[in-house]
Amino acid sequence: MCGLIGIVHKDDNVCEKIYDGLEYLQYRGYDSCGIAVIQDDDFQINKQTGSVSNLKKNYSNGKIGIGHTRWATHGCISIKNTHPFVYENLAIVHNGIIENYSEIKDRYADYEWKTGSDTEVILKLAYEYLEEYKNLQKDDNDKSDSLSVLEWDYAFNKLCENLEGSFAVAFLDLNHSDKVFFIRKGLSPLSIAVSDEFAAIASDCLALSELSDHVIDINNGQYGYIQNGKYEIKPGNINKKRHIIKSPKISEKSHDTWFEHEFDTQPMVLSNALHKLNNTFTWPSLKPNLIDIIGCGSAYLAGNVGKYWIEKYAKILCRINMSSEWQNIEGYSKTIALISQSGETADTLSVLDRIQNKEVSTIGFVNTLGSTLSRSVNHIIPTFVGQEVSVASTKAMTGQMLSLFLWANKLAGIDRQNELLDVFAKMSNIIDLLPEYSKEVIDVCSNVHDLFILAKGNLVPIAYEGALKIKELAYVHAEAFSASELKHGPLAMINQDASQAIVFLAPSSSHLWKKMLSSVEEVQSRGGKVIIISDQPEKFKNIHYSIKMPYIDEDLAPFLYVLPMQWLAYKLAVRKGNSIDMPRNLAKSVTVE
Numbered sequence: 001m002c003g004l005i006g007i008v009h010k011d012d013n014v015c016e017k018i019y020d021g022l023e024y025l026q027y028r029g030y031d032s033c034g035i036a037v038i039q040d041d042d043f044q045i046n047k048q049t050g051s052v053s054n055l056k057k058n059y060s061n062g063k064i065g066i067g068h069t070r071w072a073t074h075g076c077i078s079i080k081n082t083h084p085f086v087y088e089n090l091a092i093v094h095n096g097i098i099e100n101y102s103e104i105k106d107r108y109a110d111y112e113w114k115t116g117s118d119t120e121v122i123l124k125l126a127y128e129y130l131e132e133y134k135n136l137q138k139d140d141n142d143k144s145d146s147l148s149v150l151e152w153d154y155a156f157n158k159l160c161e162n163l164e165g166s167f168a169v170a171f172l173d174l175n176h177s178d179k180v181f182f183i184r185k186g187l188s189p190l191s192i193a194v195s196d197e198f199a200a201i202a203s204d205c206l207a208l209s210e211l212s213d214h215v216i217d218i219n220n221g222q223y224g225y226i227q228n229g230k231y232e233i234k235p236g237n238i239n240k241k242r243h244i245i246k247s248p249k250i251s252e253k254s255h256d257t258w259f260e261h262e263f264d265t266q267p268m269v270l271s272n273a274l275h276k277l278n279n280t281f282t283w284p285s286l287k288p289n290l291i292d293i294i295g296c297g298s299a300y301l302a303g304n305v306g307k308y309w310i311e312k313y314a315k316i317l318c319r320i321n322m323s324s325e326w327q328n329i330e331g332y333s334k335t336i337a338l339i340s341q342s343g344e345t346a347d348t349l350s351v352l353d354r355i356q357n358k359e360v361s362t363i364g365f366v367n368t369l370g371s372t373l374s375r376s377v378n379h380i381i382p383t384f385v386g387q388e389v390s391v392a393s394t395k396a397m398t399g400q401m402l403s404l405f406l407w408a409n410k411l412a413g414i415d416r417q418n419e420l421l422d423v424f425a426k427m428s429n430i431i432d433l434l435p436e437y438s439k440e441v442i443d444v445c446s447n448v449h450d451l452f453i454l455a456k457g458n459l460v461p462i463a464y465e466g467a468l469k470i471k472e473l474a475y476v477h478a479e480a481f482s483a484s485e486l487k488h489g490p491l492a493m494i495n496q497d498a499s500q501a502i503v504f505l506a507p508s509s510s511h512l513w514k515k516m517l518s519s520v521e522e523v524q525s526r527g528g529k530v531i532i533i534s535d536q537p538e539k540f541k542n543i544h545y546s547i548k549m550p551y552i553d554e555d556l557a558p559f560l561y562v563l564p565m566q567w568l569a570y571k572l573a574v575r576k577g578n579s580i581d582m583p584r585n586l587a588k589s590v591t592v593e
């Protein structure tokens with residue numbers, strides 16, 4: 001994960017420019033952050049734990065620098081493990097993972113490693129290879145030239161040979177204090193922007209969008225340097241400049257947190273997305289026999305709901321998989337739908353790597369246009385919900401469901417769009433009523449250690465989404481099951497213990513409604529504390545806690561029933577005083593596998 005940036009500028013305020021870029025990159029991690037600039041032939045370092053705004057406390061001037069925002073993989077969250085790291089004449093920032101770092105550390109048994117980070121091995125090896133090159137040159141009739149950067153070519157080739165994993169790295173070198181050196185191997189993206197006044201490199205082109213409208217993407221295996229007004233990229237072809245697709249400026253949030261703002265505005269955002277999908281977008285004309293649907297986290301769960309619609313309406317079999325678990329069965333998968341809000345999720349991008357040179361049609365359900373995924377697939381189906389700031393997804397997930405629902409309609413040659421307007425109105429209504437309708441349920445749930453969320457049919461993925469959101473925001477143990485699976489094992493967990501509660505998502509329109517009535521009784525007869533979320537909670541006997549929902553057609557129920565799940569997670573997190581928009585240990589986009 002992590003985000004990096006390096007800038008060489010004619011002006012003396014490079015720190016502020018790096019800071020602006022890091023604010024964009026913070027979606028890749030916010031455990032800690034740092035900036036190194038070269039000033040008077042030495043490094044000036046500013047490192048802070050927590051979010052990028054903490055760097056504001058301490059700016060140094062300079063014309064060249066590198067910056068980093070960290071999501072801890074190797075080594076705890078501390079200043080010691082915060083990039084940039086410095087060794088002799090070098091400073092480094094790194095994004096990605098060095099898989100063989102511990103073998104390399106063992107190789108230098110006498111060396112005193114100063115951090116717990118895998119990045120330190122890149123720094124040490126780079127230094128060693130640069131020295132090795134100089135020594136080779138000396139042996140070879142002393143041809144060394146202190147202004148040459150050939151030593152870096154040598155070091156980069158050796159780093160590629162010896163480091164396993166995916167990584168993007170930027171270096172400052174006091175021996176070449178006008179250049180930022182870089183290398184990319186594997187899935188970690190890097191883009192360059194350049195003009196007469198500056199040159200800059202970053203993990204995401206958006207971090208360069210205040211400096212430039214265009215970038216050049218660095219390919220896997222390429223390395224080089226940037227210098228004011230110029231760059232060098234080797235080996236192989238240099239990509240053409242491409243336009244940066246900037247996200248439309250997001251309006252100010254109307255609530256204290258982005259989560260609440262994004263939760264609240266879902267009906268309006270979805271209705272705008274529907275309008276755009278109908279009026280500004282041409283749907284790909286595909287006739288697949290089998291579709292592989294792939295994604296991670298909430299995107300994967302939206303895919304599960306999409307599978308239900310596509311199979312029911314279009315009668316096309318869908319296989320659904322988490323990106324990291326997906327295996328291409330040779331000759332079997334011909335159409336792959338990859339779902340991703342950010343379009344930068346490494347697990348999802350790695351699927352594209354695994355099908356390279358295969359005859360497969362790829363469709364990206366992407367929110368961030370211009371992202372790596374959107375540039376790599378054969379067809380894009382946008383979700384058009386605008387930038388999502390809160391780490392915990394709300395509108396991006398419901399937006400993914402909307403695009404999948406419409407695609408299922410297109411594949412089936414049917415049109416159930418008119419019903420969506422009624423759905424959005426009901427979403428609005430329940431968002432208004434939840435604060436009042438859910439008070440008691442939130443009180444009950446705030447006092448338990450284990451929450452079980454049960455549903456049937458197309459609401460099973462919504463139960464999973466609820467459990468995911470509660471873990472993510474409230475840090476409370478929550479687990480989802482199909483209510484039909486209860487008797488096959490999980491029922492053993494249910495007892496009169498006051499520290500557990502069992503939530504049922506139970507719309508009366510479900511063809512499994514009667515079976516749901518029985519499942520609830522099975523739990524009640526074991527003493528379980530039951531909470532019903534339903535349009536007809538009164539139909540369940542001896543229920544003390546419920547949230548009343550509007551009636552909704554079974555097929556469209558996921559749009560409505562996801563809302564009390566999102567709300568419950570949010571309110572439990574607020575009660576615990578948790579950070580809402582940036583939950584601990586997470587990042588908006590998971591850029592390592």
Ligand code: F6R
Pocket residue numbers: 295296297298299300339340341342343344345348391392393394468469472588589590
């Ligand atoms: C949960 C959440 C994550 C993401 C997942 C995939 O609230 O946001 O589970 O859904 O990391 O991210 P994208 O959609 O960017 O590929």
